[in-house]
Amino acid sequence: GLPMCPLPQDDDYRALSLSGHVGFSTLPDQLVKKSIGRGFCFNILCVGETGSGKSTLINSLFNISFDDPVSTHFLPKVKLRAQTYELQESNILLKLTVVNTVGFGDQINKEDSYQPIVDYIDAQFEAYLQEEWKIKRSLFNYHDSRIHVCLYFISPTGHFLKPLDLLTMKSLDSKVNIIPIIGKADSITKSELRNFKNKIMSVLVSNHIQIYQFPTDDETVSKMNAIMNGHMPFAVVGSDEKVQIENKMVRVRQYPWGTVQVENENHCDFVKLREMLICTNMEDLREQTHAQHYELYRRCRLEEMGFRDMGPGNEPVSPQEVYEAEWSEFYLELQREENELREQYVQRKKEKAAMFKEEKQQQLAKHEHQMQILEEAHLKLEKKKKVLEDEIAAFLEKKVKTELLQSEASISAIAV
Numbered sequence: 221g222l223p224m225c226p227l228p229q230d231d232d233y234r235a236l237s238l239s240g241h242v243g244f245s246t247l248p249d250q251l252v253k254k255s256i257g258r259g260f261c262f263n264i265l266c267v268g269e270t271g272s273g274k275s276t277l278i279n280s281l282f283n284i285s286f287d288d289p290v291s292t293h294f295l296p297k298v299k300l301r302a303q304t305y306e307l308q309e310s311n312i313l314l315k316l317t318v319v320n321t322v323g324f325g326d327q328i329n330k331e332d333s334y335q336p337i338v339d340y341i342d343a344q345f346e347a348y349l350q351e352e353w354k355i356k357r358s359l360f361n362y363h364d365s366r367i368h369v370c371l372y373f374i375s376p377t378g379h380f381l382k383p384l385d386l387l388t389m390k391s392l393d394s395k396v397n398i399i400p401i402i403g404k405a406d407s408i409t410k411s412e413l414r415n416f417k418n419k420i421m422s423v424l425v426s427n428h429i430q431i432y433q434f435p436t437d438d439e440t441v442s443k444m445n446a447i448m449n450g451h452m453p454f455a456v457v458g459s460d461e462k463v464q465i466e467n468k469m470v471r472v473r474q475y476p477w478g479t480v481q482v483e484n485e486n487h488c489d490f491v492k493l494r495e496m497l498i499c500t501n502m503e504d505l506r507e508q509t510h511a512q513h514y515e516l517y518r519r520c521r522l523e524e525m526g527f528r529d530m531g532p533g534n535e536p537v538s539p540q541e542v543y544e545a546e547w548s549e550f551y552l553e554l555q556r557e558e559n560e561l562r563e564q565y566v567q568r569k570k571e572k573a574a575m576f577k578e579e580k581q582q583q584l585a586k587h588e589h590q591m592q593i594l595e596e597a598h599l600k601l602e603k604k605k606k607v608l609e610d611e612i613a614a615f616l617e618k619k620v621k622t623e624l625l626q627s628e629a630s631i632s633a634i635a636v
């Protein structure tokens with residue numbers, strides 16, 4: 221292996237004060253410039269029953285019309301439809317991918333509803349892992365399709381969460397940051413909503429479902445994030461209709477008795493969601509996806525392949541050792557299979573030869589039997605021939621005698 225050099229310990233470092241300007245204080249600026257140049261990507265997965273308001277909310281969140289085709293309730297299985305858009309705000313480029321679960325909840329077998337979602341999330345992790353494993357990898361301009369957040373749409377029933385919601389969230393919570401939201405919240409009253417929110421949170425806790433928590437370790441946002449954690453799940457309203465209110469075009473839902481303003485904090489939690497999702501925690505969601513969810517996927521995949529950091533006696537194991545161990549195991553297995561095949565081949569050959577011999581013997585016996593029958597028939601014929609010949613001889617003799625007698629008789633008549 222490679223020669224190991226000892227790692228420097230903390231005590232080996234000495235703090236020095238600079239006697240003049242060096243310039244590395246510009247590092248954060250360099251980082252920002254680079255990130256801006258590269259652009260950002262953000263991938264949202266919307267999970268919720270057909271008609272729960274997913275497309276309308278995404279339109280409202282990003283202030284755009286995604287003109288998603290309307291989904292039907294009659295799909296045989298859930299389909300995940302990903303659409304990527306390039307959005308520009310000031311000089312910042314955002315590559316946004318919205319993945320919609322089409323037909324979710326419309327199947328009779330509920331497992332058919334959430335398994336395609338789990339598979340989709342895993343497939344994006346796997347694609348990233350494969351890129352990492354390449355010798356010539358290009359993660360720099362790789363289009364990262366890993367899901368950064370799952371907006372889980374809960375129907376505004378006011379009752380408990382449905383079993384499908386629990387099952388789905390449970391199977392997703394270790395794979396993606398889940399933000400549960402109550403969709404179409406204009407159809408539920410204020411007091412019902414308060415109750416519903418409490419019920420949802422307690423059911424999630426009692427089922428050990430881990431939802432995304434806005435981080436509280438960064439001072440600048442910790443207070444706001446902590447407050448917002450207390451407002452989950454956000455009750456949101458979306459709309460594609462805009463009207464002018466006080467010189468401003470705002471999104472509204474108009475009813476005969478009044479108007480719901482999407483961006484009015486007294487009407488719903490839409491602004492809270494937008495603030496938390498886009499303005500404050502988008503980077504944390506991306507980070508958590510990589511550091512927590514992808515890391516877990518990667519670890520499981522490596523362990524599945526036999527890789528581990530420590531041996532049974534807690535000794536470090538290098539990937540080379542693991543690779544060699546795997547290879548020799550694979551080689552032994554291969555040899556075993558080869559031997560098995562060879563034995564099978566020899567056995568088959570023996571069986572075939574035995575079968576062939578028996579067949580030959582049977583044919584021979586049959587042939588002999590037929591020959592015997594022929595011979596017997598021949599003998600019978602010979603016998604018959606002999607009898608006939610004897611009969612002919614006797615007949616001829618008789619004939620000669622008769623003729624002789626006749627001629628003698630005619631001679632004596634003439635003499636008389």
Ligand code: GDP
Binds near residue numbers: 273290403457473
């Ligand atoms: P999706 O199938 O989940 O994408 O649902 P859509 O966004 O297509 O919405 C389905 C229907 O619900 C449409 O008629 C929307 O106008 C309506 N809708 C969307 N959001 C809301 C909302 O917040 N409140 C109410 N009352 N209706 C909504």
